[in-house]
Amino acid sequence: MSARPDWLRVRADFPVLTRQVHGKPLVYLDSANTSQKPQAVIRAVDDFYREHNANVSRAVHALGSEATEAYEGARARLARFINVPADELVLTSGTTFGINLVAYSWALPRLSAGDTILLTRMEHHANIVPWQIVAERTGASIKVVDITPAGELDLDDLRAKLTGDVKLLAFTHVSNVLGTVNPVAVICREARKRGVVTVVDGSQALPHLAVDIPSLGCDFYAFTGHKMLGPTGTGGLWARRQHLREMPPFLGGGEMIREVRFEKTVYNDPPHKFEAGTPNIAGVIGLGAAVDYLETLGMDHIHAREQALLRIAEERLAEIPGLRIFGQAPGKAAVISFLVDGAHAHDLATLLDLEGIAVRSGHHCAHPLMAHFGVAATCRASLAFYNTHVEIERLAEAITKARTLLA
Ligand code: PLP
Numbered sequence: 001m002s003a004r005p006d007w008l009r010v011r012a013d014f015p016v017l018t019r020q021v022h023g024k025p026l027v028y029l030d031s032a033n034t035s036q037k038p039q040a041v042i043r044a045v046d047d048f049y050r051e052h053n054a055n056v057s058r059a060v061h062a063l064g065s066e067a068t069e070a071y072e073g074a075r076a077r078l079a080r081f082i083n084v085p086a087d088e089l090v091l092t093s094g095t096t097f098g099i100n101l102v103a104y105s106w107a108l109p110r111l112s113a114g115d116t117i118l119l120t121r122m123e124h125h126a127n128i129v130p131w132q133i134v135a136e137r138t139g140a141s142i143k144v145v146d147i148t149p150a151g152e153l154d155l156d157d158l159r160a161k162l163t164g165d166v167k168l169l170a171f172t173h174v175s176n177v178l179g180t181v182n183p184v185a186v187i188c189r190e191a192r193k194r195g196v197v198t199v200v201d202g203s204q205a206l207p208h209l210a211v212d213i214p215s216l217g218c219d220f221y222a223f224t225g226h227k228m229l230g231p232t233g234t235g236g237l238w239a240r241r242q243h244l245r246e247m248p249p250f251l252g253g254g255e256m257i258r259e260v261r262f263e264k265t266v267y268n269d270p271p272h273k274f275e276a277g278t279p280n281i282a283g284v285i286g287l288g289a290a291v292d293y294l295e296t297l298g299m300d301h302i303h304a305r306e307q308a309l310l311r312i313a314e315e316r317l318a319e320i321p322g323l324r325i326f327g328q329a330p331g332k333a334a335v336i337s338f339l340v341d342g343a344h345a346h347d348l349a350t351l352l353d354l355e356g357i358a359v360r361s362g363h364h365c366a367h368p369l370m371a372h373f374g375v376a377a378t379c380r381a382s383l384a385f386y387n388t389h390v391e392i393e394r395l396a397e398a399i400t401k402a403r404t405l406l407a
Contacts, residue, residue: 002296002298005298007388008388010297010385010386013038013039013040013386014037014386015039015042016028017036021353022356024356027355027357027394027395029358029381029383029395031227031382031384031387032360032380033382034226034227035207035226035228035384036384036386037229037230037231037286037290038229038290040289040292040293041230041290041293044285045282045283045285048286052067053282055281056072056278056281070285070288074291075091075284077292078236081291081294081295082213083213085241087269087271088238088239088240088241088244089236089237089238090237090238090239090271091235091271091279091284092234092235092236093233093234093280094224094226095201095202095223095224095235096126097237098222098237099127099170099199099201099222100130101250102130103130103131104250105248105250106197106247107131107134107168108134108137110167111167112138113138113139114165115138115167116143116165117131117140117142117143117168118142118145118161118166118168118196119145119169120144120147120182121144121369121372122172122177122178122180122366123171123172123366124172124201124203124364124365125365126203126365127201128368131168143161144368145158147180150327150329151179151326152180155183155187155190158187159190162190162191162196166194166196167196167197168196168199169187170200171198171199172204173201173203173205173209174202174205174333176366177326177327177366178329179310179327179333180327180332180333181205181331184200184216188200188216188218197220198217198218198219198220199218199219200218201223202221202222203222203227204333206223206227206228207228208302208303208306208333208334209299209303209333210299210303219239220240220243221239222238225283225290228287228290229293230291231286234280234284234286234287235287241270245270249267249274249276251277253276253277254276254277254278255268255276256272256273256274297385305385306385309389309392310333312392313334313383314336316392316395316396317336317399320340320403321403322340322342323339323340323399324339324340325338326373334383334384335380337364337379338378339375339378340402340406342403342407343402343403343406343407344406345361345376345377345378346361346362347402348361348379349361351398351401351406352395352399355398355401356394357395357398359380359381359382361378361380362377363376363377364380
């Protein structure tokens with residue numbers, strides 16, 4: 001393992017973290033929503049536009065080759081980061097696009113009435129709504145795997161619901177609300193035994209854990225770049241080669257073809273077959289820089305740092321009377337969803353904002369999970385390695401102050 005980073009120096013790589021908000025130093029605790037970006041990523045995007053800007057895979061001129069090389073180089077780095085071949089990695093605008101691609105290209109042509117799509121109660125809307133669209137159009141049904149009171153996936157319920165009619169199981173690697181880290185390899189093994197195809201939402205996993213996709217045994221793995229230090233509008237979908245070969249394209253246009261005639265078009269090979277139109281070139285290059293940055297810090301160091309911060313935050317918040325935390329799964333990621341008795345989540349988040357503290361309040365794009373807990377909204381403090389002990393103390397003090405104001 002590489003040497004443990006000096007976290008205070010690392011923090012200095014993130015320009016926005018020096019900001020003042022409402023006259024107070026910013027405490028950014030909304031990284032599960034979108035992470036902040038280090039100088040290296042900002043520089044990579046800036047450098048592309050200043051020095052190399054051209055479209056990819058089209059022009060033979062120097063700038064065109066440089067842009068293509070940088071773009072494909074970023075794909076290769078991203079693929080190495082998750083240990084998959086670069087030609088199995090479709091570059092997308094994020095998880096939402098990736099899951100929709102699987103829904104439209106894999107599921108829509110294959111499912112029909114009598115088939116079942118299995119989801120879990122802890123999914124983000126991006127891993128619910130595309131499947132509802134597929135179900136509406138094909139006549140397939142949706143079933144939902146339950147969670148335990150601690151917020152873990154109920155594996156007995158999963159096994160019971162993996163019946164012969166289930167064709168596809170879509171679930172999150174890490175819950176954006178509860179922080180639960182699901183045992184992906186175990187779940188995929190159960191699904192595979194029964195011939196069920198698996199789609200994993202890796203949005204909240206890649207920024208915090210070392211992810212080795214082949215060892216997970218899934219069929220599809222979707223993720224988003226902006227939560228892992230990269231620019232917005234970037235991400236990827238890994239799929240088994242056989243699926244990529246068999247799936248029809250989702251969007252048609254330039255880049256995804258080999259030859260177009262009015263009588264017939266021959267598609268490009270995967271992954272390009274699924275990448276119609278001009279992509280987010282600068283964004284993907286920025287995402288490549290984000291991967292380099294994460295690798296330099298070391299995912300094991302990042303994980304250890306965030307777990308240490310989580311322990312401190314949980315202990316400190318437990319001292320606040322009337323504060324309830326949603327999601328207590330062992331080994332959870334550094335996401336703390338909470339409510340304080342008598343305070344509405346939005347009021348609390350507004351008062352925290354006045355103290356310079358950014359937490360998210362609302363349903364976190366997980367209405368069914370909120371309904372399960374019988375609440376309309378929670379506050380969510382999501383930590384990243386660039387947060388500090390002092391910031392956790394400021395959060396705890398600000399909640400304590402807000403509690404007295406709202407009581
Ligand atoms: N899935 C999970 C678990 C998420 O947390 C998010 C983002 O909040 C998404 C999917 C959607 O990601 P994006 O909006 O980047 O497509």
